[in-house]
Amino acid sequence: MRRNGHRAKGRTRLSLLLRAGAIACAFAVQLPVDALRSAPAVPERPVAPAAAQPLPPVEIGADVASFYRDRGFRPLWVTSDGLRPEGEQVLRMLGPSASPGLRAAMAAAESGDPHLLTRADLLLSEAYADHVRRLQQPPAANAMRYIDPGLAPAVQPVRAILDGAAAAPSLAAHLDAVERINPVYDGLRRGLAAYRAHWSHLPQAALPAHPSPDQLRHRLGLGAQDDPAARLRAFQHVHGLPQTGTADAATVAALNRGAFYYERRIEANIERARAIPARPDGRYILVDTASARLWMVANGRIHDAMRVVVGKRAMPTPLMAGLIRYAALNPYWNLPPDLIRKRAGNAVRHGAGVIPGERLQVLSDWTPQARTLAPGSVDWRAVAAGRRFVNLRQLPGPQNMMGRIKFMLPNDLGVYLHDTPLRDLLRRADRHESSGCVRLEDAQRLGRWLFDGSVPRGSGAPEERADLPAPVPVYLAYFTVLPSRDGVVFQPDVYGRDGAAGASGAARAPRAAPPRAGAARSTPRRNRSSPVK
Numbered sequence: 001m002r003r004n005g006h007r008a009k010g011r012t013r014l015s016l017l018l019r020a021g022a023i024a025c026a027f028a029v030q031l032p033v034d035a036l037r038s039a040p041a042v043p044e045r046p047v048a049p050a051a052a053q054p055l056p057p058v059e060i061g062a063d064v065a066s067f068y069r070d071r072g073f074r075p076l077w078v079t080s081d082g083l084r085p086e087g088e089q090v091l092r093m094l095g096p097s098a099s100p101g102l103r104a105a106m107a108a109a110e111s112g113d114p115h116l117l118t119r120a121d122l123l124l125s126e127a128y129a130d131h132v133r134r135l136q137q138p139p140a141a142n143a144m145r146y147i148d149p150g151l152a153p154a155v156q157p158v159r160a161i162l163d164g165a166a167a168a169p170s171l172a173a174h175l176d177a178v179e180r181i182n183p184v185y186d187g188l189r190r191g192l193a194a195y196r197a198h199w200s201h202l203p204q205a206a207l208p209a210h211p212s213p214d215q216l217r218h219r220l221g222l223g224a225q226d227d228p229a230a231r232l233r234a235f236q237h238v239h240g241l242p243q244t245g246t247a248d249a250a251t252v253a254a255l256n257r258g259a260f261y262y263e264r265r266i267e268a269n270i271e272r273a274r275a276i277p278a279r280p281d282g283r284y285i286l287v288d289t290a291s292a293r294l295w296m297v298a299n300g301r302i303h304d305a306m307r308v309v310v311g312k313r314a315m316p317t318p319l320m321a322g323l324i325r326y327a328a329l330n331p332y333w334n335l336p337p338d339l340i341r342k343r344a345g346n347a348v349r350h351g352a353g354v355i356p357g358e359r360l361q362v363l364s365d366w367t368p369q370a371r372t373l374a375p376g377s378v379d380w381r382a383v384a385a386g387r388r389f390v391n392l393r394q395l396p397g398p399q400n401m402m403g404r405i406k407f408m409l410p411n412d413l414g415v416y417l418h419d420t421p422l423r424d425l426l427r428r429a430d431r432h433e434s435s436g437c438v439r440l441e442d443a444q445r446l447g448r449w450l451f452d453g454s455v456p457r458g459s460g461a462p463e464e465r466a467d468l469p470a471p472v473p474v475y476l477a478y479f480t481v482l483p484s485r486d487g488v489v490f491q492p493d494v495y496g497r498d499g500a501a502g503a504s505g506a507a508r509a510p511r512a513a514p515p516r517a518g519a520a521r522s523t524p525r526r527n528r529s530s531p532v533k
Contacts, residue, residue, distance in 0.1 A: 147322035187483025
């Protein structure tokens with residue numbers, strides 16, 4: 001009971017100190033040390049000598065000051081016994097970004113002096129809010145186009161960030177959720193740490209085109225008698241190479257790029273992942289156009305996944321985010337202009353009958369009021385040359401390029417998610433074959449998820465609209481590194497968007513001369529910090 005009484009007294013005195021500090025700090029006014037020293041001492045804990053040293057003034061913003069004022073000046077991160085575990089958690093979140101002033105304040109607060117604990121609480125709240133706002137800020141090189149502006153990352157006000165932390169049933173769980181922006185971001189951050197532990201600490205020695213076994217063992221951190229094949233296969237798996245277990249040209253080139261090059265690629269993809277804001281309580285679709293895969297995400301977790309076909313290299317699927325609002329049952333397929341000209345060339349060579357032979361309908365334009373034209377009445381030579389414009393659309397049916405269902409996210413790019421009759425493309429490793437749209441491995445499975453269990457049957461009419469119970473966001477992204485169970489896996493830069501990251505890493509490529517084959521050393525140097533054996 002006495003111990004509890006001491007804690008209550010300590011909390012009361014901390015609250016008094018915070019009250020004096022928060023009032024003085026309102027509107028970013030510097031807090032003099034004398035204001036902190038004006039509070040009564042805590043008799044049950046002697047003041048450490050460090051508390052008597054002059055301290056730099058504390059400066060906090062008006063939002064932080066109002067936060068403390070409205071909560072009765074109760075501390076958030078400290079108690080009379082010192083820093084709470086959640087405060088230590090925030091320090092780990094901040095990592096190297098923690099300012100020297102904050103680090104000094106936290107070190108001084110270890111004395112238990114309530115004046116110093118007060119300073120630590122104020123500064124930690126300020127630093128935490130700034131950190132969360134940096135996480136929420138869209139990446140500087142963000143190329144994502146937000147068709148629906150509400151899908152863009154939103155930076156919360158400082159006050160909302162602190163209120164959310166204070167009101168959380170579990171502050172520790174709340175802090176965990178703040179760091180988990182989305183599954184890709186969370187996985188890549190963990191994957192970067194795993195990559196550094198497994199690969200970055202190995203000897204970064206350059207290899208010749210045809211390295212000897214001793215040179216490979218040295219580069220891979222192996223012992224003199226170890227077979228490098230298993231470690232090579234592990235390296236090849238992580239770096240997206242065929243797992244041959246041999247030092248082929250591609251593997252040697254990857255080893256010679258050095259760990260820093262690959263760290264920079266991971267970091268670039270972590271930044272890309274920040275373009276997809278946190279939706280901890282909602283659901284959304286994430287399409288990675290580099291790996292041609294789709295994930296259904298609910299409540300911050302991956303619910304389901306499937307293969308997709310995405311834009312070819314010459315016609316890449318754009319980076320965009322929009323809301324799927326409805327599905328089109330038995331859709332038409334409106335051909336893009338380049339395919340219209342191609343079909344027009346076929347009509348010139350083989351006659352206008354090839355147009356209805358492909359179940360194509362000729363329309364005067366792309367508007368809802370367009371007139372249907374007879375194929376024989378069209379100057380196909382002029383259409384092929386680009387002197388005349390018509391719209392071609394394929395009628396609904398089993399061979400329609402949209403398949404049986406198309407998921408609509410209204411946009412001016414004409415990019416949608418849809419079914420496909422070309423099932424063989426989905427079995428390929430490289431599935432960059434479309435004109436920009438996303439073709440689905442299992443459109444009905446995605447439809448059941450979007451419609452909460454049952455896809456509407458419809459009446460059989462063409463292009464019949466079926467509204468979703470609620471709009472669902474979809475993010476068309478591009479990741480050349482993805483998280484894996486034990487780290488990361490690199491993927492080909494299909495669209496050539498990693499140039500900047502690669503150039504920045506080239507300056508740190510391995511330059512050390514490789515050891516001579518047969519060098520007189522019984523055991524190559526092993527990096528002890530690497531957990532990979």
